[in-house]
Amino acid sequence: MNFKKTNAEVSTVTRDTVAIGEKTGNLYESIAIIAKRSNQIAQEMKEELSNKLQEFASHTDNLEEIFENREQIEISRFYERLPKPTSIALQEFLEDKIYYRKPSEEEQGK
Numbered sequence: 001m002n003f004k005k006t007n008a009e010v011s012t013v014t015r016d017t018v019a020i021g022e023k024t025g026n027l028y029e030s031i032a033i034i035a036k037r038s039n040q041i042a043q044e045m046k047e048e049l050s051n052k053l054q055e056f057a058s059h060t061d062n063l064e065e066i067f068e069n070r071e072q073i074e075i076s077r078f079y080e081r082l083p084k085p086t087s088i089a090l091q092e093f094l095e096d097k098i099y100y101r102k103p104s105e106e107e108q109g110k
Helices: 017-022 027-054 063-067 070-081 085-094 105-109
Strands: none
Touching: 017 027, 017 085, 027 070, 027 085
């Protein structure tokens, strides 16, 4: 997942709900797909950030070391500046980069 190179908006943007709903034929279904993808992206971002911050983890409880760790602060700031997972998921959805499928009525009856 390359969420660092996405062209998603960082700030709030008004979206056309009709265009979002046209992809699936139902606005609420589109929003559910976007929400599920957003959760996946958020989980991936959290895991990657945690892994990077663990490299700087200190097992001593020295307050001076905690405040002086510039690398850790820069990594955290980088992730704070990234677009939110919902913006990334919405951009992927509008660009048809999300694979989703609807179970057919036959499969639901079984």
